[in-house]
Each structure stands twice: as C-alpha cells, then as structure tokens.
Amino acid sequence: MTTSAQLFEQACRHIPGGVNSPVRAFKGMDRPPVFMERAKGPYLFDVEGKRYVDYVGSWGPMITGHADPEVLGAVRERLDAGLSFGTPTAIETTMADLICEMIPSIEMVRMVNSGTEATMSAVRLARGFTGRDKIVKFEGNYHGHTDSLLVKAGSGALTHGEPSSPGVPASLAEHTVTLSYNDPDAVEQCFEEIGSEVACIIVEPVAGNMNCIPPQPGFLETLRKVCDRFGSLLIFDEVMTGFRVALGGAQAHYGIEPDLTCLGKIVGGGMPVGAFGGRREIMEVVSPLGPVYQAGTLSGNPLAMTAGITLLNKLRQPGFHDALAQRVETLCHGLQERADAAGIDMITQRAGGMFGIFFTGQSRVDNFAQATACDGDAFRRFFSAMLDEGVYLAPSAFEAGFMSSAHAPEDIQLTLDGAEKAFVAMQHA
Numbered sequence: 488m489t490t491s492a493q494l495f496e497q498a499c500r501h502i503p504g505g506v507n508s509p510v511r512a513f514k515g516m517d518r519p520p521v522f523m524e525r526a527k528g529p530y531l532f533d534v535e536g537k538r539y540v541d542y543v544g545s546w547g548p549m550i551t552g553h554a555d556p557e558v559l560g561a562v563r564e565r566l567d568a569g570l571s572f573g574t575p576t577a578i579e580t581t582m583a584d585l586i587c588e589m590i591p592s593i594e595m596v597r598m599v600n601s602g603t604e605a606t607m608s609a610v611r612l613a614r615g616f617t618g619r620d621k622i623v624k625f626e627g628n629y630h631g632h633t634d635s636l637l638v639k640a641g642s643g644a645l646t647h648g649e650p651s652s653p654g655v656p657a658s659l660a661e662h663t664v665t666l667s668y669n670d671p672d673a674v675e676q677c678f679e680e681i682g683s684e685v686a687c688i689i690v691e692p693v694a695g696n697m698n699c700i701p702p703q704p705g706f707l708e709t710l711r712k713v714c715d716r717f718g719s720l721l722i723f724d725e726v727m728t729g730f731r732v733a734l735g736g737a738q739a740h741y742g743i744e745p746d747l748t749c750l751g752k753i754v755g756g757g758m759p760v761g762a763f764g765g766r767r768e769i770m771e772v773v774s775p776l777g778p779v780y781q782a783g784t785l786s787g788n789p790l791a792m793t794a795g796i797t798l799l800n801k802l803r804q805p806g807f808h809d810a811l812a813q814r815v816e817t818l819c820h821g822l823q824e825r826a827d828a829a830g831i832d833m834i835t836q837r838a839g840g841m842f843g844i845f846f847t848g849q850s851r852v853d854n855f856a857q858a859t860a861c862d863g864d865a866f867r868r869f870f871s872a873m874l875d876e877g878v879y880l881a882p883s884a885f886e887a888g889f890m891s892s893a894h895a896p897e898d899i900q901l902t903l904d905g906a907e908k909a910f911v912a913m914q915h916a
C-alpha cells in the first residue's frame with residue numbers, strides 16, 4: 488500500500504510544496520497532508536483506507552455531501568454531448584435564470600471559472616463603472632489571489648504568514664485600503680476622508696477565511712449606507728456564503744442588498760465555476776454591451792453548468808437550510824460542552840451551514856486582531872488529534888468548517904466523541 492507520506496514525497500518533486508493550493512499543505516503540522524482517494528456523502532477515504540468525517544467539503548461546494556448521486560447522474564447523462572464548445576448554449580441561460588431567481592439583487596450574471604475570477608472581474612467592473620481606482624476591503628477577508636485583493640488577506644495567505652503577497656506591485660496595492668472587519672466607525676471615517684475616490688467596498692458578509700466571523704449588527708448596514716452616500720458600489724463576496732447560509736446567501740440572511748455579488752463553490756456543484764452579477768445598469772457595462780472587458784474560454788462550460796444547476800435545484804427543498812443550521816448548532820453546542828468540561832478555552836461561532844472553532848478565552852472573535860490572537864498551538868493539537876479520531880477539519884486555524892446535509896446524527900456524535908478525547912488529551916498536555 489502506498490502511504491500519504493510516500494505520495495507527498497513524490498508530489499514535492501514537481502509540485503511546489505506538493506500541493507496545488509497552499510492551504511492544503513498541513514504547514515506547521517507534525518505530519519504530511521493526507522492524500523485522499525475517494526469521497527462519499529460526509530466521508531473522505533484516504534489512500535491507506537482510513538475513513539474521515541469531513542467538515543471541509545472541498546472548501547465549501549459539497550453542501551449535499553460528496554459524490555451526490557443526482558449531481559453525478561446529471562453530469563454522466565450530459566457527458567456524451569461533449570465537453571466544451573466555446574459557443575453559447577441553452578444551459579448557460581438556465582443557470583443565469585436560476586441564479587437571478589434565487590438571488591434577486593442579481594439582475595444579470597456572467598459565469599466564470601473560479602471565485603478569484605469572479606472577484607477580480609467584479610472589482611474591474613466597479614472601477615470601470617465608477618471611474619475610480621480605490622477599493623476598500625477588510626483585514627483577513629480573502630477574495631482569491633488576484634493582485635488588488637491579495638492585500639492583508641486571510642485563508643492560505645494568512646495561514647502561511649504572508650497576508651500581503653510579494654509580487655503585488657506596491658503601486659497597485661496602494662489603491663487597496665484595508666480596514667478592520669466589524670468596525671463601522673473605521674468605515675465611516677475612511678469614507679469621510681476618501682469616499683469620493685472609492686470605486687467599491689468588497690466584503691465577505693460572513694468572514695469565512697479567518698475562521699468564521701459573522702457580521703455584527705450594523706456593520707453591513709453601514710457599508711450599504713456609505714456606498715449609497717458616496718456613489719461607491721457594494722460588492723458581497725458570497726463565494727463561501729452563497730446558497731450556504733441561506734438559499735439567497737448572506738444577503739438574504741442579513742437583509743442587505745449589495746450592488747454586485749460574487750459566487751463560486753456551490754454554484755458549480757464541485758466543478759470549477761464562479762460567477763459575478765448584480766444590478767442591470769452595472770452589468771450592462773460589461774463587454775460586449777459595454778467597454779469593461781472580461782472573458783473566458785471555458786466559462787459557462789456545459790458539464791460544470793449541469794453539475795451546478797442540479798445541486799442548486801436540490802437546495803430548494805423546503806427546510807433544507809434550517810436543517811443544515813440545526814446540524815451546525817448541535818455540533819457547536821456539543822463541542823462547547825466538551826471543551827468546558829475539559830477546561831479548554833474554546834468558543835465556536837456559526838452562520839447557517841458554516842462554523843468556526845476558536846481556541847481563545849475571549850467570548851467572541853470579531854476581527855483579524857482577535858482571530859490571530861487565538862492559540863495556534865492548541866488548534867494544531869486539536870486538528871491532529873481529530874485526524875487520528877477520523878475527523879477531517881481544515882488544516883488551518885483561519886478557515887471555516889462546512890456542514891453538509893449528508894452529515895447524519897451518528898457522524899456528528901462521532902465528531903463529538905473524538906473531540907472529547909482530544910480535549911482531554913490537550914488538558915493533560
């Protein structure tokens with residue numbers, strides 16, 4: 488049998504760090520990344536035959552579990568028609584209609600191939616529409632790896648200690664103003680000073696790339712207010728939260744309408760898909776209707792559209808999101824009880840189908856400073872112990888956990904039993 492350690496050694500020969508995305512690397516852990524062979528429902532199975540209850544869900548898309556038979560069936564059925572045509576297809580219109588119906592602030596939408604492409608294109612559009620260069624983002628929010636947004640970012644960049652990447656020209660980064668998340672006063676002050684120069688605010692309405700930090704009441708409202716006052720656009724990066732915290736995304740959950748929305752992950756049903764869309768008058772500035780250029784050879788790929796449409800339609804079953812949130816609540820309460828019993832400083836935070844585990848004595852984590860002040864060693868010990876117990880969490884203290892509808896009560900119980908052992912071991916350590 489080939490082990491993960493052997494495969495990792497082989498991978499490192501020709502792949503930087505042995506991984507195709509840095510956050511997968513288990514950097515700082517005392518073990519190599521686990522190589523997975525297959526996945527089904529809530530489970531991942533590694534190359535050594537071990538099963539894990541998975542809370543990464545391919546970083547979010549697998550909201551009904553892995554290898555969903557309906558999604559796979561639809562893709563299989565579509566396969567023989569061909570992989571890609573580079574022409575318009577009817578299925579792209581079906582997808583656009585579905586997105587606009589589920590997220591009413593989106594009146595027109597353009598499909599792309601990843602969340603990064605979605606945010607990159609949305610920011611360009613905001614700049615083109617307003618004729619302004621400056622953008623506002625929040626410390627620890629991650630919007631993919633496009634230059635303008637890889638400034639004080641979260642996710643893998645933060646995990647690996649480089650929240651602002653070398654390679655982003657200083658002359659470009661200076662147009663990105665970074666503020667503290669959940670700090671409406673800082674936003675108001677910034678706009679008093681430079682509001683008329685700001686093309687857009689881009690925000691994760693739930694910050695899922697520095698663990699899981701929901702917006703405090705009034706924060707998103709302030710963003711909407713200053714954008715309206717100064718003629719800037721409000722962009723919600725709903726790559727993580729879209730179709731997850733509610734069918735209509737975080738904007739439906741919190742009742743705030745952005746001008747533009749970025750989507751990814753669930754919208755592709757596990758295929759590489761992103762999308763950006765919003766108010767018609769803004770989207771009409773996109774080429775070929777308007778001058779802001781954006782393109783993609785494989786955008787709207789028919790197989791990817793098939794997977795995404797099938798998954799999105801499954802999420803429309805009444806009660807789907809309530810049941811998902813209920814599972815998250817059961818998990819978070821169970822973890823809290825067990826951590827408290829073991830005397831471990833830990834809290835959880837959650838929003839719909841996503842959650843975060845913070846090793847901290849604070850009662851809440853609202854921003855980058857508080858997230859990075861949490862106990863990283865405790866997280867690493869917990870992560871490693873949970874892996875031994877057959878539970879796969881994100882190998883980073885700065886990533887949200889994702890629940891799926893395939894997680895049964897016994898999977899959550901297995902997780903809680905594992906956590907109980909992990910907490911006791913941590914207490915003794």
Ligand SMILES: N[C@H](C=O)CCC(=O)O
Pocket residue numbers: 508509510511546629642643696727886
């Ligand atoms: N948090 C990231 C995406 O949302 C994790 C995925 C990656 O960087 O590979």
